[in-house]
Amino acid sequence: MSALVYALTALLGAAAAAAGVAGMLGTPWVLRIDWLVPLGGMALEMDPLAGLFVALVGAAAVPVSVYAIGYAGRERRGCLAYAVFVAAMLVVPLAANVMTFALAWELMSLASYVLVLDGARAGREPAASAHAGWVYAVMTHAGLACLLAGMLLLTAWTGSARFADWAAAPTLSAGARSLVWALLALGFAAKAGGVPLHVWLPLAHPAAPSHVSALMSGVMIKLGVYGLLRASFVWLAPALPWWGATLLLVGAVSAVTGVLYAIVDRDLKRLLAFSSIENVGIVLVGTGAAVAFAAAALPALALLALAAALYHVVNHAAFKSLLFMAAGGVLHGTGTRDMEALGGLIKRQPWTAACFLAGAVASAGLPPLNGFVSEWLTFQALLQNIRLPQPSMNLAFALAIAGLALAAGLAVAAFVKAFGITFLALPRSDAAAGAHEAPVPMRVAMVATAAACAGLALGASAIVPALAAVAATLVPAPAPITVGAWLTLNISGDFASLSMPAVALALAGGILLPVLLLVVARARPRVRRYETWGCGRLLQTARMEYTATAFADPFTRVFDFFYRPAARLDVDAHPESRFFVRRIRYENPTRFIVDEWLYRPLGRVLRAAAQRAAVVQSGSPNLYLAYVLVALLLLLLVA
Amino acid sequence: MDALFLSVLQALVIALGAPLLVGTLRTLKARLVGRRGPAPWQPFLDLRKLFGKTPVVSETTSWIFRATPYVLVGAMLVAALAAPVLTSRPPLAFAGILLLMSLFLLGTFFLALAGLDAGSAFGGMGSSREVTVAGLAEPTVMLAVFALALRASTTNLGGIVERVTIEPLLVVNPAHLLAFAAFFIVMLAETGRLPVDNPATHLELTMIHEAMVLEYSGRHLALVEWAAAMKLFVFLTLLANLFFPWGVPADVTPPALLLGLLALAGKLALLAITLAALETAIAKLRLFRVPELLAGSFALAVLSVSAVFLLR
Numbered sequence: 001m002s003a004l005v006y007a008l009t010a011l012l013g014a015a016a017a018a019a020g021v022a023g024m025l026g027t028p029w030v031l032r033i034d035w036l037v038p039l040g041g042m043a044l045e046m047d048p049l050a051g052l053f054v055a056l057v058g059a060a061a062v063p064v065s066v067y068a069i070g071y072a073g074r075e076r077r078g079c080l081a082y083a084v085f086v087a088a089m090l091v092v093p094l095a096a097n098v099m100t101f102a103l104a105w106e107l108m109s110l111a112s113y114v115l116v117l118d119g120a121r122a123g124r125e126p127a128a129s130a131h132a133g134w135v136y137a138v139m140t141h142a143g144l145a146c147l148l149a150g151m152l153l154l155t156a157w158t159g160s161a162r163f164a165d166w167a168a169a170p171t172l173s174a175g176a177r178s179l180v181w182a183l184l185a186l187g188f189a190a191k192a193g194g195v196p197l198h199v200w201l202p203l204a205h206p207a208a209p210s211h212v213s214a215l216m217s218g219v220m221i222k223l224g225v226y227g228l229l230r231a232s233f234v235w236l237a238p239a240l241p242w243w244g245a246t247l248l249l250v251g252a253v254s255a256v257t258g259v260l261y262a263i264v265d266r267d268l269k270r271l272l273a274f275s276s277i278e279n280v281g282i283v284l285v286g287t288g289a290a291v292a293f294a295a296a297a298l299p300a301l302a303l304l305a306l307a308a309a310l311y312h313v314v315n316h317a318a319f320k321s322l323l324f325m326a327a328g329g330v331l332h333g334t335g336t337r338d339m340e341a342l343g344g345l346i347k348r349q350p351w352t353a354a355c356f357l358a359g360a361v362a363s364a365g366l367p368p369l370n371g372f373v374s375e376w377l378t379f380q381a382l383l384q385n386i387r388l389p390q391p392s393m394n395l396a397f398a399l400a401i402a403g404l405a406l407a408a409g410l411a412v413a414a415f416v417k418a419f420g421i422t423f424l425a426l427p428r429s430d431a432a433a434g435a436h437e438a439p440v441p442m443r444v445a446m447v448a449t450a451a452a453c454a455g456l457a458l459g460a461s462a463i464v465p466a467l468a469a470v471a472a473t474l475v476p477a478p479a480p481i482t483v484g485a486w487l488t489l490n491i492s493g494d495f496a497s498l499s500m501p502a503v504a505l506a507l508a509g510g511i512l513l514p515v516l517l518l519v520v521a522r523a524r525p526r527v528r529r530y531e532t533w534g535c536g537r538l539l540q541t542a543r544m545e546y547t548a549t550a551f552a553d554p555f556t557r558v559f560d561f562f563y564r565p566a567a568r569l570d571v572d573a574h575p576e577s578r579f580f581v582r583r584i585r586y587e588n589p590t591r592f593i594v595d596e597w598l599y600r601p602l603g604r605v606l607r608a609a610a611q612r613a614a615v616v617q618s619g620s621p622n623l624y625l626a627y628v629l630v631a632l633l634l635l636l637l638v639a
Numbered sequence: 640m641d642a643l644f645l646s647v648l649q650a651l652v653i654a655l656g657a658p659l660l661v662g663t664l665r666t667l668k669a670r671l672v673g674r675r676g677p678a679p680w681q682p683f684l685d686l687r688k689l690f691g692k693t694p695v696v697s698e699t700t701s702w703i704f705r706a707t708p709y710v711l712v713g714a715m716l717v718a719a720l721a722a723p724v725l726t727s728r729p730p731l732a733f734a735g736i737l738l739l740m741s742l743f744l745l746g747t748f749f750l751a752l753a754g755l756d757a758g759s760a761f762g763g764m765g766s767s768r769e770v771t772v773a774g775l776a777e778p779t780v781m782l783a784v785f786a787l788a789l790r791a792s793t794t795n796l797g798g799i800v801e802r803v804t805i806e807p808l809l810v811v812n813p814a815h816l817l818a819f820a821a822f823f824i825v826m827l828a829e830t831g832r833l834p835v836d837n838p839a840t841h842l843e844l845t846m847i848h849e850a851m852v853l854e855y856s857g858r859h860l861a862l863v864e865w866a867a868a869m870k871l872f873v874f875l876t877l878l879a880n881l882f883f884p885w886g887v888p889a890d891v892t893p894p895a896l897l898l899g900l901l902a903l904a905g906k907l908a909l910l911a912i913t914l915a916a917l918e919t920a921i922a923k924l925r926l927f928r929v930p931e932l933l934a935g936s937f938a939l940a941v942l943s944v945s946a947v948f949l950l951r
Contacts, residue, residue: 343758346701357703366745367738376737379781386789391948398944401785402778402937409777412744413770416751420766425758426699488733496794497733506720506731510713514862521690527705532697532757532854540699546755546763554771558930 002079006068009083013061016054016090023051024470030096037099040161045096048470052310053093053226060219060317061086063445063452067325068211070441071332078118082212085111089215092223098151098161105147108223109140112208112216119208132203139200143190147227150183154235166235177236181243184231192224193280195254196594201277202261206269206337210328213269217276218321222313225283229306232291233474244292245396247284252403255281257594259407260562262414263555264590266548268327268337271418272320275363278407279316283309285400286378289385290475292396296388299477304491305381306471307464307481312374314463315456319362319371322449326356329438329446330422334431339418339548344427348435353423355446360415362453365408368504370456375408377464380496410555417551426542460500461487549588556588564591641891646720646730652900653719653876657868658682660875660907667915668839682868686861694857697757707753708855708862714746715869722873723880725899727800727887735794736784739877740777743829743870747773750863754851765850768926772835772847775933776825782940783825786818787881789947796877800884814950817943819882824936826878828929830871833918835929847926872907875914879906 023029023046034041046054065086072078088108095101117133155161157176158169171177190197201221205213228247232239258277265271286309293302329352330345331337346353362369382404385397427433438446456463461483468479480492488499532540556563567588574580616627662679669676696705721734721742747769754766788794791802806812828835831848840846852863880887886902888895924932 344699346703353701361745361748364744364748365741366748367741372741376741379737380794383785383788383794386792386948394948398782398785398941402782402941405778405781406774409744409774412748412751413774416748416755416766416770420752420755424701424703424752424756486733494793494795494798496735498735498738499731499733502731502733503717503738506717507713510716511709512713513716514709514712518690518858526693527857528693528695529698530695532699532759533761534759540758542758544760545758546760546767551755551763551767554767554926557927558771558775 002072002074002076003069005079005083006065006072009068009086010062010065012083012090013058013065013086016058017062018058019046020051020053020055020058024048024055024466025051037103039099040097042100043096043162044091044094044100045164046094048473049226049229050093052314052467052470053223054090056222056314056317057086057089057093057219060215060321063449064211064214064218064321064325066448067214067328067442067445070439070443070445071211071328072209078115078209078212081111081114081118085115085212085215089220089223093226096163098148098155098163101151101163102144102148106144108220109144112204112212112220113137113140115212116204116208119212129207132200132207136200136204139190139197143187143197145187146183146190147187150180150187150231153183154180163230163235167237171238172236174240178240178242181231181236181240184236185228185243185246188224188227188231189250189284190224191221192228192284193221193254193277194224194250194284195257195277195281196598198254198258198277199592199595199599202265202270202273205273205276205324206267210269210324210331213273213328214321214324217273217324218317221276221280222283222317225280225287225309225313228284228287229474232287233294239291239295241292241295241390241393244288244290244295245393247288247291248396248400249288251281251284251286251288252400253281254278254284255407256403256410257281259410259414260555260559261590261592263410263417264549264552264563266339268330268339268342268418268422269324270337271339271414272323272327275323275411275414276316276320278411279312279320279363281407282375282378282404283312283316285309285404286312286381288400289378289381289397290471292385292388292393294475296390296393298387299475300480300492301381301384301387302475303468303471303477304384304480305378306474307468307479308374308377308381310467310471311377311464314467315362315370315374315453318449318452318456319359319369322355322446322453323359323363325442325446325449326352326359329355329442330435332438332442333435334429336429336431339421341429342422342427342432343425343429343542343545344423344432345435346423348433349423349437351443352438352446353419355443355450356423357419358450358453360419362457364412364415366412368454368457368500368507370453373457373460373498373500375404376498377491379404380491384492384495413555417548421546421548421551425545426540428542428545428547457500458504460498461489464489562593564593566591642730645726645891648896649724649730650716650719652724653869653872654716654865656907657865657872658686660872660911661868663908664911664915665839667911668919671915671919682864686865689856689861689864690858692857694855694859696859697759697854699758700753700756700854703749704753704756704854705859707749708859708866710749711746711866712862712869714742715866715873718742718873719869721796722876723797723800723887724876724903725888725896726891727797727804727880727884727889728891729797732795732797734796736780736787736796736877737794739796739873740780744773744777746866746870750851753854757854759854761850761853765847765853768847769851772828772929772933775930776828776936779821779825779933779937779940782937782944783818783821786814786940786943786947789944790814796881800880800887801889803881804884804887814943814946815882817939817946819878821936821940821943822878822882824932824939826874828933828936830874831867832871832914834921834924834932837923875907875910876903879903879910 031044036042091104193201262274289305290302362371365371365375486499570585572583662682721731751766754762791799836847
């Protein structure tokens with residue numbers, strides 16, 4: 001039954017991907033059903049930008065739905081919410097008026113909220129997961145409130161709730177546009193997971209079932225980016241410089257914060273969720289650069305930065321859904337996502353391990369996979385900021401470059417840890433020792449997505465111009481991208497160039513060369529197997545391995561101003577002598593400074609305000625009726 | 640044809656020059672502290688010995704451990720083809736510094752995984768430290784490159800060499816020198832030289848790189864060491880040719896290539912003497928002092944970028 005729903009969702013995804021690609025290549029259409037929804041009717045509109053995001057959601061939903069057949073095929077719960085979730089995500093980019101958008105957006109949020117709670121009920125820590133659902137609900141609705149406020153202001157000022165009219169309306173004053181932009185940016189950045197609005201993401205994404213996590217991290221948060229692009233370049237154009245600077249800095253902070261938390265986390269899926277914050281940061285930096293260039297009347301550079309951001313959106317969707325699917329394979333095979341209880345899985349789950357490795361290489365931004373190419377393109381756009389005249393803007397760019405570089409370096413560490421501790425060496429628990437490989441549908445989905453990661457990198461010379469064409473609908477300019485011999489991408493004339501097929505070919509040759517030379521030289525292929533060197537100890541156990549916490553220790557020390565580690569050590573000694581230790585208890589919980597400095601005080605203020613406001617809630621119906629009367633009179637007076 | 644010839648030649652220069660460079664450094668360091676030291680070609684003899692031995696592989700390891708030496712050599716060979724070594728038009732002419740640094744990071748990634756694979760605490764410790772140093776060095780590299788790219792208005796390595804060659808008063812340009820200093824410190828960290836890591840000792844606990852490769856033996860160890868030597872060679876070549884691009888020909892004719900080779904040898908000899916003198920004069924830093932050193936190099940890189948903006 002549920003397998004059928006997942007199969008149908010996969011078909012829906014495939015159809016949507018085809019429709020999206022057609023829309024991207026330029027067959028716009030409009031669909032209006034006035035009676036379906038009150039206040040303006042349902043209106044869908046396809047244009048290249050919407051087409052790209054529809055294609056992205058659809059293409060990601062295909063392997064993920066196939067995966068779900070193996071992962072949750074016998075579970076009836078949650079399959080309907082999953083189908084609704086995918087359908088709602090497909091409608092969001094197409095929405096052409098406020099009502100349609102708000103309904104689709106809210107449906108997407110509610111369906112994913114149900115799925116998070118669903119994962120919570122099946123999970124091991126129901127209390128923690130219920131908390132995750134609660135935080136998710138609060139943040140997503142606070143975001144929706146900001147979005148609606150912004151959209152209704154715009155509706156009031158332009159006199160229309162249709163998005164097409166906003167772009168066509170005479171330009172509002174800079175102050176009005178900035179106000180609306182700030183509201184919309186808050187709402188969209190909360191969905192995208194930009195710091196400091198990211199707090200729901202590391203709670204909700206790991207709690208959901210793995211196929212849902214894959215879609216939430218892979219595509220749902222990208223719809224926030226979609227909204228930012230729409231708002232900055234279409235609804236509120238022309239963009240103002242401070243929007244760009246804000247996005248640049250928020251992006252750089254998100255990238256570094258996300259990866260720093262990813263390094264120290266020991267929950268495999270939460271580590272991936274933090275890595276999503278990092279990648280959204282990279283996308284936001286690209287978007288911010290595009291806004292800044294557009295505001296400074298450098299449309300060619302804006303186009304380049306926008307293409308880079310869109311490319312990273314696509315690439316992150318591929319490798320992050322792959323990683324979440326592989327992490328789901330680990331969870332499916334062992335029943336735990338705590339890295340301190342895993343290890344050695346590469347021998348019991350060779351397919352899952354190989355797929356996770358591919359995702360890790362892509363996510364760490366290493367050649368020859370796709371994460372590298374879009375990070376490269378983002379850097380090439382950022383490095384050209386010398387053409388901006390204002391030194392303060394140059395400074396913002398330099399900070400963003402340094403932040404992205406730090407994030408790229410630290411991402412390598414985070415993924416060495418994620419793969420190395422989970423899959424290599426000896427299993428750290430019985431669950432890991434008895435792991436089983438993922439069933440066939442899951443393996444098929446993972447291998448297909450891994451192949452997509454390679455394809456997205458090798459096909460860069462076809463994909464980047466296509467994305468630049470989409471970007472050109474937002475910032476009309478000739479693309480500063482040409483394709484030369486060996487499928488070389490040339491950026492801004494001879495500013496930079498890259499040929500991924502040549503790199504991949506050279507890498508394959510470079511790896512095979514020593515192998516061939518050794519064969520020709522008839523080096524003895526024999527290898528002696530022996531135990532690991534251990535300074536003379538008798539046997540090797542998993543307790544001698546490096547742990548996830550130990551691996552991250554240099555980082556907690558170097559960045560102690562950020563982590564503010566609060567380690568607790570309790571040694572329970574024998575009453576006779578302190579040298580006979582009975583039990584040692586060591587705790588080093590991760591602290592989140594954003595939570596402690598921003599949300600806790602905010603929560604306290606809100607609670608205090610709510611208690612004050614509770615005075616008016618006496619519980620007497622008569623009094624409530626009096627309130628209604630007063631409100632009515634006031635409204636009549638004002639109107 | 641030219642491209643193929645140049646590829647083979649450049650790969651050979653780096654593959655054969657790298658052990659020689661490491662041997663020369665060891666000889667120089669030995670002379671500086673009053674020992675006779677081994678001959679400069681000693682690393683070749685070491686490599687031949689290692690290739691002849693049967694590797695011992697831990698039972699705990701997976702295919703990652705066995706594949707890593709080959710991935711490492713592969714990444715370094717591609718890096719060798721991407722760097723402007725003999726001419727300013729390397730065989731992979733499109734390559735920029737970002738590609739080069741990512742190739743080094745790819746090597747680090749797999750080596751760190753191999754360090755974890757055997758399940759010993761030494762390997763894990765080495766991996767953890769190696770990725771810490773590599774991660775913290777990354778922003779400096781990017782900003783130093785940014786400073787260079789701003790002046791040359793290209794991030795293409797060959798392009799930078801060609802544009803910087805025609806610039807007079809290079810050695811007194813503050814932005815240029817600051818970027819050089821920053822890049823030099825990063826080179827020390829990335830290639831595991833003093834004061835970040837000591838390539839001459841084998842005490843597992845004080846080591847970064849050596850602890851990580853502790854489990855390797857036989858031909859696997861030979862490949863890992865060879866790749867490490869190539870990384871040092873490419874880094875020093877970048878320092879020599881990007882910052883002091885004198886005598887780097889732009890065309891591929893035998894006399895020009897010979898000139899390029901001689902100029903490179905001269906510049907590398909100077910850098911090797913500097914490095915040997917530096918390593919003799921200073922002691923290894925405590926591990927948790929290394930980030931301070933890298934922060935210092937980062938500050939230099941920031942200053943270099945600011946200088947470019949101020950002097951434009």
